[in-house]
Amino acid sequence: MTQAPSTAQSDSAIKKGLAGVVVDYTAISKVNPETNSLLYRGYPVQELAARCSFEEVAYLLWYGELPTPDQLSEFEARERAGRTLDPVLKQVIDQLPDTCHPMDVCRTAASVHGARNPKAADSSREANLAKALELFAAMPAVVAYDQRRRRGQDPIEPREDLGYSANFLWMTFGEEPAPEVVRAFEVSMILYAEHSFNASTFTARVITSTLSDLHSAVTGAIGALKGPLHGGANEAVMETFEEIGIRDDETHEQAKVRAKAWMDEALAAKKKVMGFGHRVYKHGDSRVPTMKAALDDLIAFYGRPEVLGLYDGLEQSMDEAKGIKPNLDYPTGPAYHLMGFDIPTFTPLFVASRIVGWTAHIMEQLESNSLIRPLSAYNGPDERHLD
Ligand SMILES: CC(=O)SCCNC(=O)CCNC(=O)[C@H](O)C(C)(C)COP(=O)(O)OP(=O)(O)OC[C@H]1O[C@@H](n2cnc3c(N)ncnc32)[C@H](O)[C@@H]1OP(=O)(O)O
Numbered sequence: 509m510t511q512a513p514s515t516a517q518s519d520s521a522i523k524k525g526l527a528g529v530v531v532d533y534t535a536i537s538k539v540n541p542e543t544n545s546l547l548y549r550g551y552p553v554q555e556l557a558a559r560c561s562f563e564e565v566a567y568l569l570w571y572g573e574l575p576t577p578d579q580l581s582e583f584e585a586r587e588r589a590g591r592t593l594d595p596v597l598k599q600v601i602d603q604l605p606d607t608c609h610p611m612d613v614c615r616t617a618a619s620v621h622g623a624r625n626p627k628a629a630d631s632s633r634e635a636n637l638a639k640a641l642e643l644f645a646a647m648p649a650v651v652a653y654d655q656r657r658r659r660g661q662d663p664i665e666p667r668e669d670l671g672y673s674a675n676f677l678w679m680t681f682g683e684e685p686a687p688e689v690v691r692a693f694e695v696s697m698i699l700y701a702e703h704s705f706n707a708s709t710f711t712a713r714v715i716t717s718t719l720s721d722l723h724s725a726v727t728g729a730i731g732a733l734k735g736p737l738h739g740g741a742n743e744a745v746m747e748t749f750e751e752i753g754i755r756d757d758e759t760h761e762q763a764k765v766r767a768k769a770w771m772d773e774a775l776a777a778k779k780k781v782m783g784f785g786h787r788v789y790k791h792g793d794s795r796v797p798t799m800k801a802a803l804d805d806l807i808a809f810y811g812r813p814e815v816l817g818l819y820d821g822l823e824q825s826m827d828e829a830k831g832i833k834p835n836l837d838y839p840t841g842p843a844y845h846l847m848g849f850d851i852p853t854f855t856p857l858f859v860a861s862r863i864v865g866w867t868a869h870i871m872e873q874l875e876s877n878s879l880i881r882p883l884s885a886y887n888g889p890d891e892r893h894l895d
């Protein structure tokens with residue numbers, strides 16, 4: 509049983525969940541809840557999503573500046589050359605049961621890449637940049653192959669003539685994707701890439717602070733992202749839509765009415781509804797309008813107004829009842845569903861993107877490292893002795 513603290517620690521000194529605590533500087537991104545903005549290396553993420561490729565954004569996050577045309581060509585060539593699924597990793601994945609979550613497969617993949625990389629223990633910036641790019645290039649093949657094998661489909665070889673997003677969709681579905689779908693997917697990758705000291709990035713920084721290696725930090729970060737309070741929420745959002753029921757013969761209004769009724773009941777039962785709320789943003793997630801616009805385009809492209817009805821119904825009811833706004837996982841869930849991804853693949857898609865942010869933070873942590881080791885207030889039994 510928990511006892512009263514035996515030390516003279518005041519409750520106000522305890523920062524549960526580290527809420528509101530500033531633990532370090534970062535030059536990678538700035539989340540500003542007051543202005544509802546997010547900057548990557550100084551650039552508003554909305555501008556990057558509208559005008560840049562995901563490859564350019566990855567370069568920016570790692571190197572601090574957008575690439576010149578020559579730098580971009582070289583970077584893209586390296587990414588395209590690294591897209592093939594490692595045959596040893598494929599054998600490992602083939603041994604894993606279908607009952608394990610695809611996030612377990614991603615976590616295993618990051619770990620296998622570390623175990624097989626001869627430079628795994630080299631934490632110089634040069635080696636870490638190479639390892640980050642290798643993981644960035646390799647993860648789409650893992651995610652695509654895992655979804656395919658669960659569906660009993662053969663793997664698809666990557667295509668070097670396609671950009672990152674188009675190739676990702678190609679390897680997953682084996683069809684040339686429509687430009688509208690590539691664009692929406694690309695926007696989601698850019699928006700998911702980085703978000704300061706979120707739980708998974710902080711995990712990566714804690715692991716790095718012990719002077720452990722990049723693959724260990726990424727493996728741990730994947731574990732942190734899996735939870736439904738963080739990246740796992742994009743899957744939970746779609747499970748909510750499925751629980752309400754997606755009926756393709758319904759109008760927007762009919763779906764909205766059913767979604768509102770579902771939300772009212774869930775809130776009356778004091779349920780936490782995934783895809784809503786945020787630790788830092790209290791007036792809405794800066795990325796949601798951009799991703800919602802991409803979702804609207806997909807809904808128009810696929811002709812699925814009932815999906816928008818469910819989206820609007822849940823959002824409106826939550827806003828009216830509690831004033832809590834959606835986070836980025838809310839629009840990405842239905843967007844990935846419309847693109848054809850299976851629900852358990854959604855958080856692995858987040859992994860593929862966030863590898864960029866995690867590895868940028870790993871390198872930044874190493875530049876001015878200090879072991880991350882907070883204090884705790886003891887509230888166990890007073891000192892006692894064996895008889
Ligand atoms: C990309 C990302 O990782 S974004 C985050 C994805 N996660 C989710 O969508 C999970 C659902 N949301 C949540 O659990 C929370 O909003 C968090 C964990 C993201 C942020 O949580 P915190 O800042 O710790 O706020 P906390 O959970 O204490 O919530 C504050 C109040 O709002 C309520 N609340 C917050 N989010 C929700 C929600 N999604 N559904 C219902 N109520 C909620 C809480 O119940 C609490 O109410 P109370 O004060 O009456 O007890």
Ligand SMILES: O=C([O-])CC(=O)C(=O)O
Nearest residue numbers: 702703705706707787788
């Ligand atoms: O910042 C957070 O706490 C969670 C989040 O939105 C992200 O990681 O993208």
